[in-house]
Amino acid sequence: MLNLPGAAPASPIISLFFKAIYGYMLDGGKDMGHFGFSYIGLLFLLLLFIPNIIWTKKKPEGYTADGENPVLRLFEHIGQVFVCCCSLIFSDFNFLD
Structure with a gap:
């Protein structure tokens, strides 16, 4: 406690x-840093991904990503992959040992 x-x-x-x-x-x-599956990490990722999936199904008409900076987009995708992997492979966020 x-x-x-x-x-x-x-x-x-x-x-x-x-x-x-x-x-x-x-x-x-x-x-910190115990390897193992984190169900809390999976829950956090689901809470992030579900609204994004819904948004991709109902995009505003005329929306394009043409004006985005390609370097920033690359860094965003690298960060997304890193966060997804770390949130799933480290079991430190689980409630029970």
């Missing part, structure tokens, strides 16, 4: 929330 100095003891739900969001960074970050 998460107990901060000078604060009342936290409930187990709040403790799980902090563990899910911050991983083990409250412990100095020494326990």
